[in-house]
Amino acid sequence: MRNFYCPDQPLTPDCTVELPAAESTHALRVLRLQAGDRLQLLNGSGIRAEAELLPPTNAGRRQQEAHCRIIAVEHCPEPAIALHLYIAPPRGKNMDAVLRTATELGVIRITPILCRYGVAKPENDKDSWQQTLIAACKQSGNPFQPAISPLQAFHDALAGHDATTGFFGAVPRDNDQPIQPGDLPSPHTVSLWIGPEGGFSLEEDEALRTAGLRALTIGPWILRVETAVPALLGALYGLLEH
Amino acid sequence: MRNFYCPDQPLTPDCTVELPAAESTHALRVLRLQAGDRLQLLNGSGIRAEAELLPPTNAGRRQQEAHCRIIAVEHCPEPAIALHLYIAPPRGKNMDAVLRTATELGVIRITPILCRYGVAKPENDKDSWQQTLIAACKQSGNPFQPAISPLQAFHDALAGHDATTGFFGAVPRDNDQPIQPGDLPSPHTVSLWIGPEGGFSLEEDEALRTAGLRALTIGPWILRVETAVPALLGALYGLLEH
DSSP states (O other), rough: EEEEEOOOOOTTOOOOOEHHHHHHHHIIIIOOOTTEEEEEEEOOOOOEEEEOOOOOTTTTTOOOOOEEEEEEEEEEEOOSSEEEEEEEOSHHHHHHHHHHHHHTTTEEEEEEEEEESSSSOOOOOOOHHHHHHHHHHHHHHHOOOOOOOOEEEHHHHHHHHOEHHHHHHHHOTTTOOOOOOGGSOOOOOEEEOOOOOTTHHHHHHHHHTTOOOOOOOOOOOOOOOHHHHHHHHHHHHHHHHH | OOOEOOOOOOTTTTTTTEEEHHHIIIIIIIIIOOTTOOOEESSBBBBBEEEOOOOSSOTTSOOOOOEEEEEEEEEEEOOOSSEEEOOOOSSSHHHHHHHHHHHHHEEEEOOOOOOOTOSSSOOHHHHHHHHHHHHHHHHOOOOOOEEEEOOOHHHHHHTTTOSSSSEEOOOOTOOOOOOOGGGGGGOOOEEEOOOOTTOOHHHHHHHHTTTTTTEEESSSSSSOHHHHHHHHHHHHHHHHTO
């Protein structure tokens, strides 16, 4: 069943909702769905609703709105672990790749950070980022749209860091202790910090360690950000969940 | 230091090597390196050599070859765990993304497999795949170029499967036991099987379980192959290494 994004209306059984304009166009003009077809609505806040398309009420008008009746509503449980991703935004399309991957892997909050070796003026287009997150929610079926915090300077973000357990993507050091799953408390919130292409500066690295975050590495080779984000999130799942 | 690919010549201290044509062009015409500049050579089989560019010997000719003298040679240790990736090739560029990610994360062999719900006629362009792997080795610094096996039917690949421990990307089942790091023997070879966009068929899923492979899942949402490959490889690192 196709997923549609419907954030601003109450989704309760038997009520009728109108899809947002872009979603209406997609349903009626692109997919050519017909009255009686089933679709799935996501509100981005954990609700997933099955709905049935109603017959058009404004067939004469140029711009059609899709109306549908809610059949069944599911309140999805929040993820057991709240994953926060702090990331030095890479250039252009790579940030889209990061946002899509983070959504698929159940990150609940993304905080873009300004690092010493990061892109000097990172794109900070929250509207376009939101569109990417919505598309990723629809594609992956994740009913929880990740929140995006405002762009913050590294040290401000670290001062406000409140996850119970934090990790950062790091170049391995000889005296780092490998992380054992038994070491970890049962955390409610876990953060993962990913630096810019040039890496965290030595001073940033020290600040992360001083704040109690643990260095997390995967293999000895250089990872692009599109690889580092899913691989390190995957490693956290391996360490925390299994 | 820039990485260059130099597979077919012995890399030993003090000897002189000629870079392959494409690498010569890149060094001399694109990067405009000069005699005396340092570069790093990778042979794809675990050797990493530091070298110094020599003065041109054929300055009059149109096509220049870059010669360099080897200064120091490092034989990199093979990865402690030999990771084999079995993958139903996705369409076009997504396969390139898989190959790059697999190289960055230290996979040593990639076997493309034909699955029931996979692309009917997957691209099987070994030459173009090799070029992608070489580029990924140079970018990530991985001196071990992953091998690519010929495209195989799913059941033939499973019959030839010889990893000590195998995993496959799966939709979670209620009665799957979560994998605990302590469950796993110290493996020398580990395989990860990733199905096509439509997933493994029920019959393929059963065949994998019957052959002793373990279901590995990350979160409840649908992952694109570009996310599934690094996230599941990352989870294996989390389970096996830390």
